[in-house]
Amino acid sequence: MGTVKTCFLLLVALLIGIESEAQSQKNSNNQLLNTILSYVNESNNACEDYYQYACGKYKHVHKLDPFSEITTQTDYQVNKKFVTLMDELSLRSMESLTHVEKQVWGFYQTCRMAPLSTRNSIHYLELVPPGKNLSWPQFAGQSQVWRKDDFKWMETLARLRRYGLSNVLIKVEVLPDQLDGRKYMIDIDKPRFAEKSERLKGPLRTRLMLMQLGVSMESAAGLARALKKFETAVRDLAEVEDEPNDDLTIIELERLTGGNWRRYMEILLGHPVSLNYKVQIQNVDYFVQLINLINFMDSELIASYLMLRFVMHTQEDSMDSDEAIDCIKDLRINMNFAMNLLYREHFFEPGQFEKYQDEVHLIFNQIRSQFINQVRQNRLRLKVPQRTMVTEKLNEMDINIGNLPKNLDHRTFVQNVYKDFDLPFPHLDYAARHLKLLEIRTHQWLLQLNFPDPMNQFMFYVADAESSLSSTPYYMLRQNLVIVPYGILQEPVFGLHSHDIFKVSLLGFMLSHEVMHGFVNGGIIYDANGSSSDVGVRILESSRFEASMDCMNRDETDYLDERMADITGIRLAYDTYFGPGSTYSREQPKFTEISLRKLFF
CATH class of the missing domain: 3.40.390.10 (Collagenase (Catalytic Domain))
Incomplete structure (x- = not known):
């Protein structure tokens, strides 16, 4: 009798499950169909302008929404889900949160609550000087002379690369070997200037930016013109026709170009490098000419150029806002693996x-x-x-x-990625946390060399x-x-x-x-x-x-x-x-x- 009853209950549960799934299919199909048809504008000729036919009413349907098409709609839905999740985490005790949840919520709170001064570009530059015991030129003060002899541009560039700054004078990436895609190598190439974010802004905006970073009004105009002239010269060098890849040792690269590549690599990688360490390089002639050009330039000008491009990089990599939705975007950019894990676990x-x-x-x-x-x-x-x-x-x-x-x-992997991000909370210094996350991302990027x-x-x-x-x-x-x-x-x-x-x-x-x-x-x-x-x-x-x-x-x-x-x-x-x-x-x-x-x- 018990067996019969058990079988009957299982059958009922199965039928309920089938009915429930059938209802879900019906609801999903009707919802998708109605959504799609609501965008169709049949007054347009499908053969003449198919997009306007199929999607002509999309903007009208979503006229009050902050997105313009279906892929940005899904991005917005993801961001809203995470805002709701952060609100839910804030109501729970810290003891009940997983380690990753604590780290994500901590950065979210920093983004929402940190004083505006901790987002200031000057604060970033104070935290990331151009060299050991060396400040950026405008911070030297009127009573001091900036120690230009202590400035080594390739070493500074390597330090900034550890915070993700690429495509400035030198484009350095970790890429699969051209001849054997199963292994990764350091790839060195000339920079690209096609996108607006890959070059300085106009003279007036560059001048204002310099003044905001502490350069005097008297110096800013002339410095802005000189910086633009320098960047134009570099862009002209980069216009040369692309040369094929070549695998070179550090010592070969130094002999060919005259640059201190060994020191650059040691700073970037964080450990000593042999002169026989191999890299993958493209456009060697560009680097010969670049290093010759910089050798004749004023060190303060080069330092100012690297400083501006670094500030632009940190601004591009942050939403620069304490609004909830923007802080979620900051999290998705800077803690991408952690946010992926939380999406899987919560949604x-x-x-x-x-x-x-x-x-x-x-x-x-x-x-x-x-x-x-x-x-x-x-x-x-x-x-x-x-x-x-x-x-x-x-x-x-x-x-x-x-x-x-x-x-x-996945959870172990994410915990290992952010193991060095355990700053005490509240830690309301936005730039300090942001820079730490930039370092972590670069470290993960470099780890590919070890696989x-x-x-x-x-x-x-x-x-x-x-x-x-x-x-x-x-x-x-x-x-x-x-x-x-x-x-x-x-x-x-x-x-x-x-x-x-x-x-x-x-x-x-x-x-x-x-x-x-x-x-x-x-x-x-x-x-x-x-x-x-x-x-x-x-x-x-x-x-x-x-x-x-x-x-x-x-x-x-x-x-x-x-x-x-x-x-x-x-x-x-x-x-x-x-x-x-x-x-x-x-x-x-x-x-x-x-x-x-x-x-x-």
Whole structure:
């Protein structure tokens, strides 16, 4: 009798579960459909301006909201969730918080409560001088002479690099080796100046900035002009045609350029470096000319230039606001791994994340299978080695949901990342905490040098500010890895219980777009291990590939790679659902009379 009763109760529970899931599917489908249709503006011709047809009413629907399209909407939803979480943590006792929660909440409180003076750029410069027992020039005081002989620009630049300052005079990164993408090396290159954040502001704004940093009114105007002239000279040097990579030892690099690279590396890495230590360098001639140029410049001018660019860097890397939503953004930028962990622990119900993970992997694998089938059809008439290279790269491409390492316990990993961030609370010095987090991020970035086989072991990304704030998937070119932030796994982009047509046309298209980045103009030259590939170069140079790129660029764009990933990505997602070999149902869903093909678009 007991057995019968138990079976009956299990059956009832199962039926309730099935009914509950069916209701969830119905609600999710109706909600997504209504949301999508609310944006459609049928007064526009879909063939003439598809965006205005499909999304023409989006801004009207969200006219009171602080976002302008669907990806920034998901970012906003993530930020609001974290604001609510911080409010909840504030009501709990410190003893009940996990170690990571305490650290995150501590920085959040610093951001909300720290005096304005601790955000001041002068305070940053006081905490980060240009050298040991050496101040920045404007802090020397009228009664003192700035000790210019003690200023070593490469040593100062290395110190600032430890706080994340890159792309100033020297662009230093940790990148996969060009010849063997399974190992990382220090990569040295000339700087880029394309973005506004990569160069000084106009003369008037530079002058005002100098005055705010303590430079006298009398000196600021002349110094601003001299700094701009110096930067222009450096930009002219950087205009030289790119030279290929070369692996050089420190002693070879010092002989070629005349720079004190050994001391630079020792400060950056935090330990002694052998003269035989190898780095990967591009554009050696640029560094020869740069060092010659600086040798003839006034040291105070060079120090002032580095100072300005460092201040710009700290401003770019902070929201400079104590508003709740901005402090959440600060946390996402500066404690990205910790925030990813808290999202996983707080915003997925128990056992729910595994279901999300299975669904995302299923879509990714279907996309990959469809792509491999298309490679076999060989529309581009690739030769056998070329098809083999593309197929191997697809098979080796991996996906990371949440940007936390797959092979480690996530909480232990995050605790280790921020183990040196245990400043006492309240610690209401914003700049001190911000600088400490910048150091931690750089340290994580440098740790990649210690991994013998990052393709298998180091499957996450030390995100920059832009990537940290985005919930949109992105492709790591050299790692052959698609990162899927947790924040994208929410409606209106992804509903766990929604119809497959929504899953493939929304998140599936985003994944297809990122997959295609590995095979369009910028990605095809790297193989499955992220190494430079002669086979990939030959594909890129083939007449059919070039014809495809010319066709895509008939109406010229500065973002050809993005256009190629968009167009080929939407085709791949469409074929994944409707093409040969698809396992998805084409049966008309009951919740709408709109055809599946139209619904897809």
